[in-house]
Amino acid sequence: xxxxxxxxxxxxxxxxxxxxxxxxxxxxxxxxxxxxxxxxxxxxxxxxxxxxxxxxxxxxxx
Amino acid sequence: xxxxxxxxxxxxxxxxxxxxxxxxxxxxxxxxxxxxxxxxxxxxxxxxxxxxxxxxxxxxxxxxxxxxxxxxxxxxxxxxxxxxxxxxxxxxxxxxxxxxxxxxxxxxxxxxxxxxxxxxxxxxxxxxxxxxxxxxxxxxxxxxxxxxxxxxxxxxxxxxxxxxxxxxxxxxxxxxxxxxxxxxxxxxxxxxxxxxxxxxxxxxxxxxxxxxxxxxxxxxxxxxxxxxxxxxxxxxxxxxxxxxxxxxxxxxxxxxxxxxxxxxxxxxxxxxxxxxxxxxxxxxxxxxxxxxxxxxxxxxxxxxxxxxxxxxxxxxxxxxxxxxxxxxxxxxxxxxxxxxxxxxxxxxxxxxxxxxxxxxxxxxxxxxxxxxxxxxxxxxxxxxxxxxxxxxxxxxxxxxxxxxxxxxxxxxxxxxxxxxxxxxxxxxxxxxxxxxxxxxxxxxxxxxxxxxxxxxxxxxxxxxxxxxxxxxxxxxxxxxxxxxxxxxxxxxxxxxxxxxxxxxxxxxxxxxxxxxxxxxxxxxxxxxxxxxxxxxxxxxxxxxxxxxxxxxxxxxxxxxxxxxxxxxxxxxxxxxxxxxxxxxxxxxxxxxxxxxxxxxxxxxxxxxxxxxxxxxxxxxxxxxxxxxxxxxxxxxxxxxxxxxxxxxxxxxxxxxxxxxxxxxxxxxxxxxxxxxxxxxxxxxx
Numbered sequence: 001x002x003x004x005x006x007x008x009x010x011x012x013x014x015x016x017x018x019x020x021x022x023x024x025x026x027x028x029x030x031x032x033x034x035x036x037x038x039x040x041x042x043x044x045x046x047x048x049x050x051x052x053x054x055x056x057x058x059x060x061x062x
Numbered sequence: 063x064x065x066x067x068x069x070x071x072x073x074x075x076x077x078x079x080x081x082x083x084x085x086x087x088x089x090x091x092x093x094x095x096x097x098x099x100x101x102x103x104x105x106x107x108x109x110x111x112x113x114x115x116x117x118x119x120x121x122x123x124x125x126x127x128x129x130x131x132x133x134x135x136x137x138x139x140x141x142x143x144x145x146x147x148x149x150x151x152x153x154x155x156x157x158x159x160x161x162x163x164x165x166x167x168x169x170x171x172x173x174x175x176x177x178x179x180x181x182x183x184x185x186x187x188x189x190x191x192x193x194x195x196x197x198x199x200x201x202x203x204x205x206x207x208x209x210x211x212x213x214x215x216x217x218x219x220x221x222x223x224x225x226x227x228x229x230x231x232x233x234x235x236x237x238x239x240x241x242x243x244x245x246x247x248x249x250x251x252x253x254x255x256x257x258x259x260x261x262x263x264x265x266x267x268x269x270x271x272x273x274x275x276x277x278x279x280x281x282x283x284x285x286x287x288x289x290x291x292x293x294x295x296x297x298x299x300x301x302x303x304x305x306x307x308x309x310x311x312x313x314x315x316x317x318x319x320x321x322x323x324x325x326x327x328x329x330x331x332x333x334x335x336x337x338x339x340x341x342x343x344x345x346x347x348x349x350x351x352x353x354x355x356x357x358x359x360x361x362x363x364x365x366x367x368x369x370x371x372x373x374x375x376x377x378x379x380x381x382x383x384x385x386x387x388x389x390x391x392x393x394x395x396x397x398x399x400x401x402x403x404x405x406x407x408x409x410x411x412x413x414x415x416x417x418x419x420x421x422x423x424x425x426x427x428x429x430x431x432x433x434x435x436x437x438x439x440x441x442x443x444x445x446x447x448x449x450x451x452x453x454x455x456x457x458x459x460x461x462x463x464x465x466x467x468x469x470x471x472x473x474x475x476x477x478x479x480x481x482x483x484x485x486x487x488x489x490x491x492x493x494x495x496x497x498x499x500x501x502x503x504x505x506x507x508x509x510x511x512x513x514x515x516x517x518x519x520x521x522x523x524x525x526x527x528x529x530x531x532x533x534x535x536x537x538x539x540x541x542x543x544x545x546x547x548x549x550x551x552x553x554x555x556x557x558x559x560x561x562x563x564x565x566x567x568x569x570x571x572x573x574x575x576x577x578x579x580x581x582x583x584x585x586x587x588x589x590x591x592x593x594x595x596x597x598x599x600x601x602x603x604x605x606x607x608x609x610x611x612x613x614x615x616x617x618x619x620x621x622x623x624x625x626x627x628x629x630x631x632x633x634x635x636x637x638x639x640x641x642x643x644x645x646x647x648x649x650x651x652x653x654x655x656x657x658x659x660x661x662x663x664x665x666x667x668x669x670x671x672x673x674x675x676x677x678x679x680x681x682x683x684x685x686x687x688x689x690x691x692x693x694x695x696x697x698x699x700x701x702x703x704x705x706x707x708x709x710x711x712x713x714x715x716x717x718x719x720x721x722x723x724x725x726x727x728x729x730x731x732x733x734x735x736x737x738x739x740x741x742x743x744x745x746x747x
Contacts, residue, residue, distance in 0.1 A: 018154050019349070021283040030141050047280040048337065053143050055336045056554065057210075058231075058408040060344070060540075060547045062164035062238050062399050062613065 023050065074114065081107025088181060088373075095368035096177075098444045102362060105185060105440045109433040112189035117197060117429040121422065124636040125201045129422045132744040134208040134415060144208070146419035146746060149426055155417065157431040158348045159409045160196070161355075163242055163541050164399030164613075165439035170505035170512075171606060172396045173446040173454065174384045176374040179393050180443050187394070187401025188436035191643035195617055196406045197428030198624045198640055203411035204418050205738045211411040211620060217737045218626040219719050226712045227619050231408065232555050233705070234612035236583070238405075239548045240590030241605040242541045243328070247320045247595060248504035248602075249538065254313035255300040255495055255531050257320070260538040261313070262296035263343065264327075271342035282345060289346045293539075297532050304495060317595045324545070325588040331542075332549035332580050340546045347540035354536050358441050358513065361520035371447035371454065376479065383459040383478075384503070385603050386665040391654040395610035400439025402643065404616025406432065419746060445512030452482025453490060457508040460600030461501040471500055495527030503600035506537045545587075552583035593698045596691045604668075607658065608702060611651050615713050618647040622720040629724040630734060637724075648717055655710040659703055668703030672696045 002010075016022040024046050031040040041049060084104035088096065121127045138144040147155075172180040203209055209217075212231070216224035250257045270289040278284060303309050315323075331339050380388035385396060399405070410428060418424060446454060455475045456464075464471040468484040475482050491499045494511060502508070510533035517529045554570060556579040561568015567575045594601025621644035628637045661667030664674035678684050679692045726732040 016283065017148070017151055019282050019286065021281065023282075024280050027141060030145065034139060035141060044275070044279040047275065049142070050280075051336045051341045054413070055340060055547065055550060057412050058405070058551050059159055059413060060544055061160045061162045061405040061409060062242070062403065062544070062609075 074111075077107050077110055081111060085185075089178060091373065095370050097366050098362055098369050098448065099366045101177075101181060101369070101440055101444055102359075104181070105437055108185045108189060109437065112193065113429060113433060116189060117193065117425050120194065120197065120429075120639060121425040124633060124639050125198070125424070127201070127422045127424060128741075129420050130744055131421050132742040132746075133204055133418050133421055134739070135417055135419055136744060136746055137739075137742055138207065138416075143413070144416045147417040149419065149423040152414060152417045152419075152423060152427050153431060156409065156414045156427050157434055158352070159413065160403070160406045160431060161351060161435055161438060162399070162405075162544060163245065163537060164238075164403060164405075165435055166442040166509055166537065167245060167505040167606075168397045168400055168610070169439045169443035170446040170509050171384055171458070171602070172393055173371055173443060174375060174377050174382045174458070175389055175393055176378070177369055177371045177443065177447045178373040179378070179389055180397060181440065183393060183397055184400050184436050184439050184443065187397070188433060191617075191646065192400075192402035192406075192436060193429040193432040194639060194643060195402055195404075195621055195624070196410050196432045197424060199407045199620050200410040200415055200418070200428035201424050202624055202627050203415040204421060204424055207739050208415040209411065211407050211623065214411060214627070214737075215619065215623050218623050218630070219716065219723065223619075223623070223716055223719055226716050227616075227623075228555065230404075230612070230616050230619055230709075230712055232552060233709075234404065234609070234616050235548050235552050236586040237590065237605065237609045237612050239328070239545050239552075239587035240594065241602070241609045242544055243321070243324050243587060243591045244594040244601050244605060245504040245506045246538045246541050247317050247324055247591070248502060248600075249506040249510070249534050250315070250320050251317040252314055252498075253496055253534075254310045255304040255527075256534045256538075257313040257315060258303040259296050259300040259531055259535045260542075262299065263293060263346075263535065263539050263542070264339070266292045266296060267339050267343035267346065270346065271338045274342055274345075275337045285342065286345050286349050289342065290349065293346065293350070293535065294532075297528060297535055300531055301495060301527060318592075321588075321591050321595045325584055325591065327542075328545045328549050328587075329580055329584045331546040332553060332584070333576060336550075340543065340550070343539060344543050344547070347543050350536050351540055354513075354533075355438050355441070358445070358516065359437075361516045362441065362444060365516060365520040367444070367448040367516055367519070369444065369447040370449065371451050375451070380666070383455060383463045385606060386663070387607065387654070387657065391650040391657075392607065394650045395607055395614060395654045397439070398610040398613045400436050400442075402614070402617050402647070403435075404613050404618070404620055407616065407620035420744070442509060445509055445516060447512075448515060449508065449512050450480075450482065450486075452476065452480040453487065453511075454508055455480050456482050456487055457499050457502050457511065458505065459501065460503050460598065460603070462598035462600065464501075466501075468500060493526045494530040496530070501600070503602050505602070506534060509537070510534050549580060549583050549587075552586075553579040556582050590698075593694060597695060597698075598688060598691075604699075604702060607654065608705070611654055611658075611706065611709055614647050614651045615709055618644055618651060618713055619716055621647065622716050626720050626723055627737070630727050631736065631738060634728065644717075648713060651713055652710060655706045658706050659710070668699045668706065672699035672703070675699070 024043050028040045031038055081104055084100050088100050088104055135144050135146040169180050212224050212227045215227040250260055266289055270285045274285045378389040452475055464474040472482050472484050510530050513533040514526045514529035518526045557568055557570055557575055569575055594605050621640045624640040625637055625644055658668055662670050664671040675692055675696050684692055
């Protein structure tokens with residue numbers, strides 16, 4: 001049996017991933033793992049770049 | 063092992079039996095009312111079976127999805143747009159991108175035929191056409207470095223096909239934005255509560271935007287919690303506005319004023335930086351949208367409301383008051399997005415294929431998201447059909463069709479066989495906190511009444527007015543996002559086109575070019591919006607079929623591209639999988655377009671309507687205020703007629719072009735040219 005706390009942790013991290021709340025953390029982990037040596041963008045710059053990328057194409061439908 | 067297999071077979075048999083009996087129950091039921099739970103059971107079982115068997119077969123035998131093949135996300139991984147992502151997250155992003163207002167409004171309007179035609183096509187269309195289109199486009203794009211639909215069209219159909227796809231996309235976006243803007247404007251007109259709530263969403267989005275960009279960058283959940291709390295406060299505050307005569311007057315605006323407001327808003331919002339308004343509002347609308355869909359599903363299961371609409375209404379003969387046209391082809395044109403939507407092909411060949419970590423995820427993301435989207439459409443259909451049919455028609459029929467005063471309107475609707483009383487409408491409007499609900503065309507108010515009815519009964523009586531305005535705010539907030547995002551994307555496309563005429567106009571960050579392109583796009587949809595607002599017949603009657611045809615045409619282009627790819631990539635035997643829905647879409651759009659162009663009935667044909675109005679104007683049969691707008695309406699009907707001609711030509715040229723290319727390939731006169739990216743084995747564990 002998992003403790004209540006552990007279950008909450010799982011739910012919380014799933015929620016963060018689904019909402020994009022942890023996008024920056026995932027990005028940093030990703031850069032460290034796949035592109036070692038490249039310094040990651042800081043939080044604010046990453047957020048700004050993400051938005052530009054996302055909204056320059058069809059991103060929402062009817 | 064054998065035991066488990068047997069259990070699974072038994073499980074699927076049970077699902078098939080439950081689905082078949084629910085569908086049979088819905089189709090053969092002839093009582094006064096029918097429980098909405100039947101619809102939920104029939105829908106869920108149909109999607110499960112379609113997903114398990116049809117999409118499973120397509121994945122294994124048609125696409126031959128290969129989990130060992132590295133996807134573009136892995137091969138071209140740059141940590142930004144190309145990035146292997148867990149499939150449930152890709153599913154969430156993809157669903158959030160494809161879920162819009164279309165599947166809410168289309169079924170609401172299509173309920174004029176009764177509940178059965180809409181339900182059947184939403185289920186059959188999604189399982190055999192819509193989900194298949196989304197999955198196959200996603201598959202083709204994933205195998206080709208995540209290329210866009212226009213790029214795929216250029217590779218497979220040549221330069222002409224690509225231009226047609228681009229023009230088609232721009233056209234559908236213009237019409238889409240006009241019709242959605244019209245829906246919001248109609249919902250806000252002379253409704254201070256709705257207007258003040260929708261206005262309040264703008265500063266709320268800006269507050270959230272500043273928080274996300276400068277206070278706590280990227281903390282989406284905190285910012286969303288703040289934003290949602292403020293939005294709920296705004297809905298409640300709208301009630302306060304409504305009860306104070308002095309404040310109320312500020313927000314009591316007519317449709318023309320609101321149309322101008324929305325046009326200027328769309329222009330400004332498309333030019334402002336995304337972080338300030340567009341992105342934060344999109345976060346809020348996405349979470350509210352998902353929350354509402356989830357709540358609605360629970361409420362329908364808890365409350366199990368009765369569907370009061372008959373299975374078929376007399377309007378399948380084409381005389382419907384909400385939109386004209388017979389069941390075939392206009393049911394399919396009207397439902398559009400809930401069953402198959404061409405727009406999805408743009409997302410399935412846009413952001414999504416660049417995130418797919420494993421090729422086999424294509425099935426869940428492409429097929430699964432569309433099944434969920436179709437389920438949203440089923441719930442919208444239920445929300446429309448739980449209303450008394452008389453009330454449904456009173457809300458959705460324009461004053462120009464049934465007469466402006468309550469007594470005439472209710473008498474006309476009652477004479478159709480859908481009894482409704484002025485006192486009933488008055489009590490309903492009062493409980494929803496509105497001055498009147500007559501002639502609130504566009505689908506949003508009737509959906510909001512249906513949702514308020516379901517939510518109010520399931521989660522506490524007496525809050526109808528709050529639920530109603532919450533539902534209006536919910537629809538308005540993501541319609542505004544579409545206007546803003548659509549104008550922006552339209553701007554990039556126009557800038558791209560202008561850039562080929564004069565290079566500086568193509569620079570996306572050069573302000574004069576930004577302004578010119580944005581004004582062009584806003585003028586495009588603003589024109590159709592304005593005409594829709596001044597049209598005494600409600601405007602939806604014209605714009606929605608035009609939108610539906612454009613949307614289905616875009617789906618036909620996407621399926622034509624997929625069919626061409628299938629024929630050329632050794633999948634000729636299975637080319638019917640995209641080919642059959644393609645043939646169906648081409649038939650439906652062609653018949654609909656033909657009727658809209660050549661029909662002599664002024665309620666149906668664009669040119670016939672223009673002639674009819676011109677004759678009446680010349681004979682002096684119109685009232686002064688109608689005569690004043692008549693010349694604009696005549697011009698608009700002719701313009702719509704010519705646009706339909708262009709649509710028809712585009713569809714047929716693409717289909718003929720595709721068929722010619724495939725024939726050359728099959729007959730061996732053109733060598734095979736593989737456009738697929740070469741196989742690379744995946745390194746992901």
